[in-house]
Amino acid sequence: MFDLPSIRIGRVFGIPLELNVSWFVVFAVVGGVLTFSYFPTEFPGRPLWVNAASGIVGALLFFASIVAHEFSHSIVARRGGIGVDRVTLFMFGGVSQLSEEPRGPGRELAMAVAGPLMSVVLSTLLYLAYALMYDAGVSNVWWAPVEYLAVVNGVVAVFNFLPGYPLDGGRVLRAYLWWATGDRLRATRLASGAGQVLGVAIAAGAAVGIVTQGWEWVWMFVLGLFLRQLAASSMREQAVRLALAAVRAGDVMAAALVLGPHEPVSVVMQSAIATAPGSLIPVAADGLLVAVTDVTSLARAMSAQDSDAQVMSTARPVPPQALIDVRSSLEVAARAMQVSGERGLLVVRDGRIAGSLTVDAVSEHAITDVGPRRN
Ligand SMILES: [Zn+2]
Numbered sequence: 475m476f477d478l479p480s481i482r483i484g485r486v487f488g489i490p491l492e493l494n495v496s497w498f499v500v501f502a503v504v505g506g507v508l509t510f511s512y513f514p515t516e517f518p519g520r521p522l523w524v525n526a527a528s529g530i531v532g533a534l535l536f537f538a539s540i541v542a543h544e545f546s547h548s549i550v551a552r553r554g555g556i557g558v559d560r561v562t563l564f565m566f567g568g569v570s571q572l573s574e575e576p577r578g579p580g581r582e583l584a585m586a587v588a589g590p591l592m593s594v595v596l597s598t599l600l601y602l603a604y605a606l607m608y609d610a611g612v613s614n615v616w617w618a619p620v621e622y623l624a625v626v627n628g629v630v631a632v633f634n635f636l637p638g639y640p641l642d643g644g645r646v647l648r649a650y651l652w653w654a655t656g657d658r659l660r661a662t663r664l665a666s667g668a669g670q671v672l673g674v675a676i677a678a679g680a681a682v683g684i685v686t687q688g689w690e691w692v693w694m695f696v697l698g699l700f701l702r703q704l705a706a707s708s709m710r711e712q713a714v715r716l717a718l719a720a721v722r723a724g725d726v727m728a729a730a731l732v733l734g735p736h737e738p739v740s741v742v743m744q745s746a747i748a749t750a751p752g753s754l755i756p757v758a759a760d761g762l763l764v765a766v767t768d769v770t771s772l773a774r775a776m777s778a779q780d781s782d783a784q785v786m787s788t789a790r791p792v793p794p795q796a797l798i799d800v801r802s803s804l805e806v807a808a809r810a811m812q813v814s815g816e817r818g819l820l821v822v823r824d825g826r827i828a829g830s831l832t833v834d835a836v837s838e839h840a841i842t843d844v845g846p847r848r849n
Contacts, residue, residue, distance in 0.1 A: 480562055486541065489548055494564035505533035508622065517614055524615055532619035537563075539596055539627050543634075544568035546592035547585055547642075554581045559813065566697055567634075573809050575715055579653035579661075586645035590631040597627035638672030638701065639665035640708045659716050666709035673702030714840045715805050721839050723807050724800030727821040727829030732756050735764060735786035739775045742785060746772055753818035753830040754796055757789045763827060765789035766796065768818070797822050800829075804836050811836065 480492040509529030513520065540563060548558040548570045557573030576582040601624040607617040635643040644665045651661035677698030683691030731749045733742055735757050746755060746769050755772075757765040771788040795814030798807050800823045807819055811833055821829040 478564075480564075482560075486545055486561070487549060487552075489545070489552075489558045490560040491541065492560055492562040494562055496565035497563045500565055501533050501537065504536050505529045508532045508619070512622065513618060517618065520615075528615055528619050532622055535600075535619055535623045536626060539593070539623060539630065540568050542596060543589045543593050543630060544570055546588040550585045550588040551576070554584065556581075559809075566700060567630075574803070574805050575712070575719065579649040582645060582652065583649040586642045586649060590634045590642050593627045593631035593634070597624050597631065600624035600627060636672055637665075638669030639705055640669060641672075641701070644669050644672075644705075659713060662709060662712045662716075666705045666712075669705030669708075670702045673698050673700070673705060676701060718805040718808055718836070718840055719803045721804045722800065723798050723802050723804060723819075723821050723831055724823070724828065726804070726835050726839065727800070727831050728753070728835070730756055730820065730827050730830040732758050732827060733767070733785045735759050735784065735789070737785045739772050739783045739785060739788060743772055743776055752832040752834060754816060754820055756792075756820055756827050756830075757785055758827070761826075763792060763820075766792050766820070792820075796820055798831065799823070804839055807831055808836050808840070 478495045480494045482490055482492050484491055506529070509522075509525045513525040513528055517525075541561075544561050544563070544567075548561055551558055551570065551572055554576065556576060559571040559573055562569050562571065576585060600620050604617045604621040604624055607620065634641055635646075637643040637647045639645060639648050639662065647668060648661045648665035651664055652658050655661060675698070677695050680691040680695035680698055684695060729749075730753070731745060733746075733755055751769055753768070754766045755768055756763050757767055765786065767785060767789040771790075772785075775783040775788045793814050793816060795810050796816045796819050798810055798819045798821055800821050810819060811817065817833045819831045820827055821831055
């Protein structure tokens with residue numbers, strides 16, 4: 475699903491919002507079902523253009539509802555000190571990409587509950603708006619999409635509260651098990667097991683629906699299989715994140731080779747290859763970090779046969795994402811590498827370069843035993 479391209483459409487509260495291509499299918503289906511099936515059945519005799527206009531308004535309200543649900547998760551996460559890289563909407567809803575996992579079950583609980591709570595609030599407000607319009611004798615053109623979305627938001631809240639990780643209800647379950655056992659990995663394994671069982675149950679129920687009622691159950695069937703798959707892969711991702719979260723950058727960093735801006739490349743090349751093959755190399759003048767370089771850039775200057783080339787001519791500005799505190803976990807480091815595209819980071823203690831961290835050093839700690847694995 476995430477192999478399909480996503481389009482960044484803007485920022486909400488400073489967090490990038492992306493639409494996966496598969497989302498447009500949902501948008502078209504919601505608009506289409508309203509225009510050609512739901513409205514003509516509920517309000518016979520309305521012209522097509524009225525149903526189409528109401529259908530588009532309904533689809534837009536649906537979009538806004540899912541965005542509000544997802545950003546409720548994100549904003550609670552951010553208030554708890556967890557960065558949100560982006561929010562992506564796709565075929566089966568939305569995903570908030572967090573920079574790290576919540577540090578305690580209380581945070582996890584607050585984050586998980588925020589989304590469905592927003593859906594309940596929206597459902598209530600939309601229902602009130604519908605009731606007011608209905609009582610005031612306003613045309614059904616106006617209240618029909620509002621009434622429909624009141625119901626849809628209620629369904630979204632209930633569905634997301636099903637107790638299978640990574641659904642919101644499954645996160646609540648994980649938070650509870652985490653709190654009760656003190657073991658986050660075990661809690662995740664159990665909640666993700668519940669998610670897989672839930673996914674299989676939904677798919678099985680939908681299969682019965684396809685046989686007895688028809689093809690309208692296909693979407694539900696695919697959703698069930700997707701949920702089972704997502705529960706299994708989230709478990710593996712969690713295990714890796716937890717392993718990384720347990721290690722500090724300062725514990726696995728290597729001593730950093732620091733170069734002066736005016737040192738000749740030909741002189742430093744040997745030691746750069748020997749000590750810092752995959753890392754960022756800090757360039758410092760009078761103890762102050764001014765730029766970074768790496769073995770590839772140094773080698774390029776060497777192969778250009780410019781024997782007088784100085785280190786500074788191979789350097790580039792320090793990418794802000796490339797600096798990490800000694801106390802930060804490898805989970806944060808891995809995320810910083812992913813976001814910045816850097817294969818190495820500079821580890822900083824009290825504003826000074828303390829060492830360097832390579833992608834290899836991080837991935838060594840990402841290997842973990844996740845327990846019984848079924849494939
Ligand atoms: Zn949610």
